[in-house]
Amino acid sequence: MTQTTERPAAAPGAPTGTAPAGPSARIAVLKRDGGVAAFEPAKISAAMRAAFLAVEGQGAGGSSRVRELVDVLTGQVVAALERRYGAGRSVDVEEIQDQVELALMRSGEHRIARSYVLYREEHARLRAAAASLPEPDDASRGAELPQMPGGARIPDLRVTGPDGGQAPLDVDRLRLVIGEACADLDPAVDASAVLAETVRSLYDGITAAELAQAPVLAARSMVETEPDYSRVSARLLLDVLRTEVLTLLAGEPQQASQAQMAERYPAYFADYVRHGVADERLDPRLLDFDLERLGAAIRPERDLDFTYLGLQTLYDRYFLHTRGVRFEMPQAFFLRVAMGLALEEDDREARAVQFYEALSSFDLMTSTPTLFNAGTVRPQLSSCFLTTVDDDLDAIYSGIRDNALLAKFSGGLGNDWTPVRGTGAYIKGTNGESSGIVPFLKVANDTAIAVNQGGKRKGAVCAYLETWHIDVEQFLDLRKNTGDDRRRTHDMNTANWVPDLFLQRVEADGDWTLFSPDEVPDLHDLYGAAFKDRYEHYEAEAAAGRIAVSRTVRAKDLWRRMLTMLFETGHPWITFKDACNLRSPQQHAGVVHSSNLCTEITLNTSRDEVAVCNLASVNLAQHVGPDGLDEEKLRATVRTAVRMLDDVIDINLYTIPQAENSNRKHRPVGLGLMGFQDALFTLGLPYASEAAVEFAGTSMEAISHAAISASADLAEERGAYASFPGSLWSQGVMPHDSVARVAEARGGDLDQPVVERQDWASLRERVQRTGVRNSNIMAIAPTATISNIVGVSQSIEPQYRNLYVKANMSGDFTVVSTSLVRALKERGLWDDVMVSDLKYYDGSLGAVDRVPADLKALYATAFEVDPHWLVRAGSRRQVWIDQAQSLNLYVLEPNGRTLDELYRAAWRQGLKTTYYLRSSSRTHVEKSTLKGTDGRLNAVAVAPAAAAVPAVPAAVAPPVTAAPTAVAAVVPTGAPQPAACSIDDPECEACQ
Template identity: 60%
Template sequence: MTGSFSSPSEARASSSPSVSSESHTHNALLQVIKRTGQAAPFDDRKIAMAVTKAFLAVEGQSASGSPRVRDSVEKLVKDIVARLRRRSPEGGSVHIEEIQDLVELGLMRGGFHKVARAYVLYREEHARQRAPAPSEQSGETHPDINVKFADGSEAPLNMGRLRTVISDACADLDGVSEEKVLQGALKNLYNGVKHKDVNAALVMAARPLIEEEPNYSYVCARLLLDGLREESLSYLNIAASATEGEMAELYPTAFRAIVERCVEHELLSPELLKFDLERLGAALKPERDRQLTYLGLQTLYDRYFIHWRETRLELPQAFFMRVAMGLSVQEDDPNARAIEFYDLLSSFDYMCSTPTLFNAGTNRPQLSSCYLTTVPDDLEGIYGAIKDNALLSKWAGGLGNDWTPVRSLGSHIKGTNGKSQGVVPFLKVVNDTAVAVNQGGKRKGAVCAYLESWHLDIEEFLELRKNTGDERRRTHDMNSANWIPDLFMKRVFEDKEWTLFSPSDAPDLHDLYGSAFEARYTHYESLVESGAITLFKKVPAQNLWRKMLSMLFETGHPWVTFKDPCNLRSPQQHVGVVHSSNLCTEITLNTSQDEIAVCNLGSVNLVNHIRNGEIDHDRLRNTVYTAVRMLDNVIDINYYAVPQARNANLRHRPVGMGLMGFQDALYKLGLPYSSVEAVRFADQSMELISYFAITASSNLAKERGRYETYEGSLWDQGVLPIDSLDRLEQERGAEFCTLDRGHSLDWAPVRELVKKQGMRNSNVMAIAPTATISNIVGVSQSIEPTYQNLFVKSNLSGEFTVINPWLVQELKARDLWDSVMVNDLKYFDGSVAQIDRIPEDVKQLFLTAFEIDPRWLVEAASRRQKWIDQGQSLNLYMAEPSGKKLDNLYKLAWSRGLKTTYYLRSLGATQMEKISSGASQSDNAKPDVDDTENQEPQPKFCSILDPDCEACQ
């Protein structure tokens, strides 16, 4: 609530309930005595503004036009004015505190207890900010330490300001010690220390304390923020530095200066100057800076905030408002929408994907996350596709390439009368291009190549990431994925042969799926038998499947993705074919030589929508409605590096709204990930998101028009994602499907709405990894289980201690949190399974990713998949991989109707030894699936200890 109510600039910038002219004239006879002792005319409109803002702070921006709020505010204001009239019928003076007391009393009497509480907290916070810091006022300095400034001058270390900054950083946080931070910082300071290093010493003093108390992460963030404020404000000539309390007044001024200076430096678009910067600055909520963790703020500082010659210009709330402005430039009322979008982003209820955060409001707003391309079978087309990769990667897009049309090794080349070298040599070029052209200089370039399982080069494709063999046929920096048709999986189950073809001999298989693919594939097999096709290879389907799985856990690639469910359940099958997924396997969009599929991503923070032990439907609805609007705006605002991407995006308008904080939501609800209840929650939460997202897109269609290719789509046929399961079962065969079709909502109104209004977007949902944006928000990634309860995370911003705050909270509640517990967690790599004094129910709740039977992950994912029109990035964790376990797991994923899977994560030997001596996977409850498995020799496997793909988000 800090700084939200009574700023004069806010009063001018916002609309307030009307007050009669008669009462306003009478009020002019009163004088308000400010805290400075100055007198000013009484203006009841300021009371109306303060109370309205209090309501909006509690109930959200959606309440701004509510007649109930308007009437309540007007009644309260009239009551306060009447009381003042009775008290001073002839005029006089009243102190500002008395007026605020009357406001507080009026809210309580009116039954608005939450609003009253927010108002009380606002008053207390501002009282704290106004209180002078005695040490700073006294000018206390350190007798032995001088600080050297950039201009060469020196001055004694200002201990007063040091204490004030630390006090601000520790305020309102339990379990932290100002003195610990101060003494730790003084140990790292010395005579002649550079001014810029003083802030670094403060941060470094607090960092090691995070492992014993998670709240020190917020302390670190606030200390880092003090340095950021100094960096930005001094460059903008606003102030040499500023405390948190001073920022309540400085933020609006700083915001305007940031936008103007960034436009001047050609870092932001001049379009942003058309906004009412005073109004937007007044809408900023400085107190939301306090939500950021150290990892979150450091990530923003290093990679997201706009900078000029290595000086960061943006501050957190200015950053979120800049993104909001960039997404609202084409709205009918851009200022109001910018405030709405800002409020959603800065609350952390929802977060845009990384490209949107990077580029919104800039001169080249490349806001999209993923691009999917199909590579044609000619030299010009192949190198054109590689050029497209470079251009798209330059502007921060992740890439998925469909290489199936390219003829195989040994195929005849008519133009030269020679033989083709196949797909692999070209993939080497793709690999090196991804390394050479990173994403805007801000993160590594990333691409994934897809190949269908009938392609004659598939066996060599499987070995691309091996560390042995011909290096000219290896791609160590590129991802790869199998695009597997259902017929192959049936042949695996039935232990039959599988035939490999060159696409030059069987070109139409690329565009076929379901029963049509089966018919054509068997036709080509008959041509082999008759001798009409001579370039082929027959292999036992099980042997090829085993090699796929073997390479998966030996090298981490290729990933396992399924062609038929992606196409049979695609709303857009009437206009094209899904030939691949994207870099992170959650996007399933059509591609062709004329269209590069584009997806625009963002994620709902699920844990923020848990209230009183259940999902807050109203809050989730409001979040999703605004989020879908923001995602749809991306399509029209977006900068397209290649014309095929623009063509596809404007025709189909796909977006991909996902979620993050799923594991946190389970913690908040007290549900172990490996439980039937967690699977049920995955089902119900995704159903709600799907319900609201489809409704939101349909409402946008009414407002803005349907997407161009709507006619003939599954939406147009009245087939929603949940309904498309019928098509999958019909085409695949019921004996190969074990699909859940349960629901908890009444979908009839949504079907009727779509029938009447259509859809604005061809696709609406996709669950991306959220590796980086979840760091910013400070929640668990996507749908991931907790990796470890205590570990050191490494990314492009450095190394960060990450400790599970939910675990610490639970152990504190049971009086079990102490230094011994910290050491035990370190020894057991963040696992609680072997710590004897931790109760069993706590152990089950805080099982880590490798302690959860991976089939629970598949079960939860299958329940989500029935509601999603695209896919989900699903990492699978297996502590002790074996051929049989992998075979069962991925067959289960296919039979449950999953469209794609992502990384297979496994442990190194040291970590495995510690886990196996404690609670093994077999000790945990298992889903209701076939549990038969043989103990086989353990093969080599991929050891990726920190699952952080930062390519999509």
């Protein structure tokens, strides 16, 4: 839709188009301090728009009318100054501001001009006042109780208690709680403003519950202007939690400030454990710990480290409760998890303190099932379960039953359905024909919905199918919103398990034959050269008419359909069978038949073995500084993490015997990472850069070396895992050594460089000599939820947007890039106009003229980073990982050629799996202000197509590489964005 706007008449000789974007070389600005700076028209535009914002509200700053008008007026000011001063002369700041006033008046914008005049006068007054005052004492900042602005008085109000009785509002406590919450944060945090906004929402007779929430919502509404208000909101929510917890344990109303709670924490902790055991929530063995010693180890100040999103997530779904009333404070939560993991340790208290320190400092975080259940009476701590569904009715329904039992306590599921015979295959027992896998997948889908994990979240499952299965085309359609709904699985994830031979046929434009597995049963267990030989044998058999159920298709056509469905429905994902198996350390013990719910686990499965994996993630942001990676700290964190994960195996509650047998025999764990984007911000490395790709490899190599060393330490202490003999580990083959096996199988067609920086020679020798404790050690999970808790970017993801509203099961949350705000403040660029710009451009800096190019490159958002950079970084990481990684791919404008090149690049560069394909959504950040709301945010507003993320800055363009011949475009640009591809799917958290 084209929109026209009436423009004011331009001054003679003034430009009528867009205002100049960059500094003017003809004019210099004489600053108030006597210095000289380049003249920047973008600053004039920002000042004008600030005046419009002040008069017309936040919505004005992002309107097309205002933007076009400001561009014209800026052009007029520039032209007037250039006529008057010409080249080489300096112009005073006040003269520039005079010209802005004149331009506003001539355009007829008298109210805006008046606001601009008042703005100048107020800032002149503030400059004069600041010059006469001493510098504030930073040590005392935030210590005083907030006052109402202008000396206003808080009205006399009464508060209605739970019993219906009323009491006067405790004004002093309200001021104390807000003052504590705002202390020691960014100077821009204004406790008086939070107090005023809180008072604005109060009324006579307000309930105690509403009063407790009022400051939280007041601070929450300010997050977009200063990210530290998120921490203020979290601290105010802490006060709600303290009251809830202490009242329950005391049996009568109790309150405590943060300072008071710090003193009470040790005694509270002992009461908490006793109550939890009596309430049959906590394992009675926790009473055997030295509770006084553990209580003394608690760090109360760490309660203040949460963002609002993190603490609200814990409050809603993680903290233990008695019939909806919580009795678990944050540090008790972390210590409970630590104690639960230390139950089998020799010195339980010392290990519990070690684990607690790692968790509560946010150096690492275990996965959601471990956080939910460690230390409780039902300690199901594992994240992922992988199963193979065999080809008979009893096995099929046993597999669906196993799904229900495994999902009950928060497990995420990956099911290998390839063995189940396809449509039209002969059934000897009934002398009939099979209906194929789709009807059974429908039952599995509905089972996942029925088992909702106690209301905490839906069951989650992913079905895998090999590309040669006769039902693969029906499998591709499972997530479509059209067609027979009885043959659709709207809630089940799906993934293609793709052999190398298929992609080789695509590149050769060859044929591809589909079979029913009952006639070609050995294909399921073969990979590499053995698969190729046997597959070609079956093709010859089919051509000779000796196979009853088969069909030949053009490989490119099937590949096109796979990519089309991936774009249209978000499924099935693309995962690579041969890379997963050729690099598996457990080749001697079985076959990897699928990945898991989130595509990072690659473990063997069979009818008798259900693979289990236990996850944790290192917070990489906590292990980097401006000078690089702190390898010593990283090694210590990894050592603790691997020990915790190994303990999970022995403590875990197993709901089916096949899972327990497999897990105790092989003892796999999956250590990953999160906060990768935050680490890049600290290092000043744009995601789309060679340096970031290099860092992805070096940081993962350091984690890999430390994790394998830690597992070898445990092997010396506790013994190697039972199936160690014959493994790649026992042969001295480290994860990166196995890359050569993939290259050999593909005839050298692999673009995945390997460069050693750590001391691998001595580690190889040690592992061969002593063994490792765990068959598999590393896997990078999505971490969407635990990264929210910690307050860092999830997993290895690029930053989604610099300002957006995040929706999950705890509600809607304004998310602002703290790192970006800090950088903009350092350059004097963070103001209301910048907030408006970020909303208007949906969290992107690309089109904001006054932001320097280096910041645009560093803070490029996910859809501004060419996805080939994500593949290259993933490839470098994959070298060092014995399992896989949950790698999302972001494509701004998908089409067939783009997706074909991207996924073939992922295959050729040695990735084992890929996860979601994310395309830019049709909804964006609310363009109007969030200030003045009650905190229940209006998450998104439909935006015109023209408001999509702007063009990628040149600084983040991908390297030009020769791409293979592309399949013709088949995916329609502009198709509806599938709900399953939202940036944060709150229903899919089993691995997180």
